[in-house]
Amino acid sequence: MPVRVMKLCGVTHLIASNAAGGINEEYNEGDIMIMKDHINFMGFAGNNPLVGFNDERWGPRFIPANKVYDKGLREEAKRIATKIGMSPIVREGVYVFLGGPSFETIAEINMFRICGANAVGMSTVGEALMAYHAGMKVFAFSLITNKCVQDYDDDREANHSEVLDVGAKRSGILKKWIGGIVEYIRQECHQNGY
Numbered sequence: 001m002p003v004r005v006m007k008l009c010g011v012t013h014l015i016a017s018n019a020a021g022g023i024n025e026e027y028n029e030g031d032i033m034i035m036k037d038h039i040n041f042m043g044f045a046g047n048n049p050l051v052g053f054n055d056e057r058w059g060p061r062f063i064p065a066n067k068v069y070d071k072g073l074r075e076e077a078k079r080i081a082t083k084i085g086m087s088p089i090v091r092e093g094v095y096v097f098l099g100g101p102s103f104e105t106i107a108e109i110n111m112f113r114i115c116g117a118n119a120v121g122m123s124t125v126g127e128a129l130m131a132y133h134a135g136m137k138v139f140a141f142s143l144i145t146n147k148c149v150q151d152y153d154d155d156r157e158a159n160h161s162e163v164l165d166v167g168a169k170r171s172g173i174l175k176k177w178i179g180g181i182v183e184y185i186r187q188e189c190h191q192n193g194y
């Protein structure tokens, strides 16, 4: 349970990142989507990290999940993006969490688009729920590494090498952006006496 180990070490904020496929047709490869919400599709099948005995010292048995992704951090992240000139590539949207490792079928992508998902990936939601349950502030974002195939006449196929290539291409700007967010969190912790 790495998130709980972080909590025991005094960590107050979680910054989580992932590579994701763009479902929203306006999203481009290389865009960055701040997660404002998620669809825990794995959770629909009972695969929620909070299932099982709940030790109240971590957090309550039943938690709301409509504010997992901290609004203040999202606003600050957008402000920093504007300051460093990356706002044209920054989006905000809903991430749907699937188990993978196969990428999605066209029918699945069409279903998730209709359900309100903007991007699809294979991680982050479990960690975000654990951290929120333990009282940590959560900020998460997706690097859109590919536009999901949504049409049977489209010959492209999702693959892991494009994920790695786009990650490498965006590493410089992401370092700068995350550095700014970390600095904001440092100041917030300082003001709150942490």
Ligand SMILES: O=P(O)(O)O[C@@H]1C[C@H](O)[C@@H](CO)O1
Residues within 6 Å of the ligand: 017, 018, 019, 020, 100, 121, 122, 123, 124, 159, 160, 163
């Ligand atoms: O660990 P993340 O969610 O960033 O990785 C994504 C999803 C798969 O693990 C992989 C697919 O290429 O990238």
